[in-house]
Amino acid sequence: MLRLNKISKYYQLNKSFISAISKKIKAVDSVCLEIKSGQTLGLVGESGCGKSTLARIILKLISPSSGQIFFQNQEITDLTEKQFRVLRQKIQIVFQDPYSSLSPRLTVKNIIAEPLQAFKQKKKLIEPRVRELLLNVGLNPEYADRLPHQLSGGERQRVGIARALATNPELLILDEAVSSLDLSTQAQVLNLLKDLQAKYKLTYLFIAHNLDVVRYISDHVAVMYKGRIVEQASVKQLYENPLHPYTRILLNSMPSLEKKLLLNKTQTPNLENQSLQPDNQGCCFYAQCNKAKAECAEQIPELKQIESGHWLSCFKPKEV
């Protein structure tokens, strides 16, 4: 369905005449990903590691510095806005904050109808389509005339999902779509997403930081750190046999009902203040890794397949 080949996005620092060599921040650094049709890829990582930038690149809201994006075996990297417009219906996004991603001055009906109007849907077809979409996401069609402030958080997120579904997309990017919801509404929305996926054969790119939620919804999981994918595997492989040191730290940091976190006396390493360094060489996790070797500082470990479906970017996975 979607394939990313060495996608990178660099941002220039020091854009002035004085500094001869301008430094680059690697927001996303040669990311290769593949999502199969009808499956869900979970993307996890801490804030600022480039998850949302990657989502924007796939949507072509920002253009990558290098690399190629393939969507349904067609390269879309260099398509002009006009050429891409047809495909844009097929890729849609649901945003994190349902409060700020819906216009407060539009009714629910107008919010959902907007993408339909943008893609020149016939006027008389719009009303029944909005009704249908509202029913699909589990909202009463009477909600069509309400304004966003009259809805609760869960209902707003459902409207956001209905809007994304309006153009019959095939790939849906869910950028922290359930992070700001309460526990009971989060469970409702997660179940809704699963139902919709089964019903419409949707493909999801699910971006989140809650590992339990990612395990529930995903088929495959990619772990991102400082703009690079450090490990990618099926849910079972990743949660039962995490190999990258960063993935292990992430999994060990999850609080649990069995008090695993506080009973586990090993100190969680301090990953704070590790902002993106311009032009760094070597493994992106080198400074924090307690098993780092000399070669880790000099070379960037490539993302290699170590067993079927399990990709890892680390020199010494066995020893770690």
Added chain:
Amino acid sequence: MPRPVIIYNYQKPMKSLINGRRQAAPLQFLKLFELYKNQRGNAQTREHQSMEKLLEVKNLTTCFVQEGREIPLVDDVSFFINKNSVLGFVGESGCGKTMTALSLTGLLPGKNCKIVSGKINFNGQTINQIKEKDLKQIRGKEITYIFQEPSTCLNPVLNIKEQLSEVVQLYCKEISPEQINQFLIKQLELVGIRSPEEKLLSFPHQLSGGEKQRVMIAMSMIPRPALLIADEPTTALDVTIQAQILKLLDKLRQETGVAIMLISHDLNVIAELSDYIAVMYAGQIVEFAKAEQLLSKPLHPYTQGLFECLPKKEHNNQNKLKAIIGEVPKSGNFPTGCRFHPRCPQKFDKCAQAMPALFKPNPDQEVRCWLCSD
């Protein structure tokens, strides 16, 4: 979201600190710190201490008054916190967790919000009936707060040292101006900040989210409070940093003997730290029990529902999450009878008719549900 509460005095000019006030008796602050540590954190005394009640709240009702109508935000809430223990408050947003915490020290936002009835007993004093002047001695000194969003609680135009020394100036008068620097470095080390000398002179925007939260914790720990109220202290943080902050809170509890009231919507976070857990729903405590009891055998259908909403290992495509239907009712719009009954899978006739009282099916467990009435 209420405005962050200022627990230190902004009006006081900072100059008074720098120019040097009259020095108090030269007490070695390090010795003092050790003394506190020994007094409160001794492992043997902990067991004994944790039986004593530090804070006891009885039938607390806080209302929002609108056009003569009283809308209950916190309704008939009773709980207690033992010395040196952690009480976890869990519930969804709009359940009254934060309002309960703010009611304790009279920090309710606006004149329309007020405590209508109930007693708050702290260390033998009924603190909702004492004068504001006396309350000031307790709030910020004996009871301190940590809020959810560290970046909005720190003053962006003052550096960390200035902000922390205000607390020292107000509540730790025995520390002289010359000692302040060293004292603050010690405090920052205690909360695990690397290179504290440097960080003291930096401004909030130069710190990462985790560091800001550590500074907030340091600020609230400086007066050596007996009770620390942590309102969603890790919600805005990454998983790895959340783990560190939780470990830090646990360490501080053990070393300084502070009691913690931990408010969170994340059951996992609450389960990690708490000795007692209170589950809130629609302004009421629906279940209050010892942590082990509540985690192993939750009795209220809402608590059970919350546990089932957590995605776990065994869930997959076939085995879906059991979500609680519907949404939390808005305050002022509560259903009659049991407030959870419209969403409850186990409801029966009685639930819609009368509000259940808190029943005690076990000695360590209180449940507001008709199912436990026998």
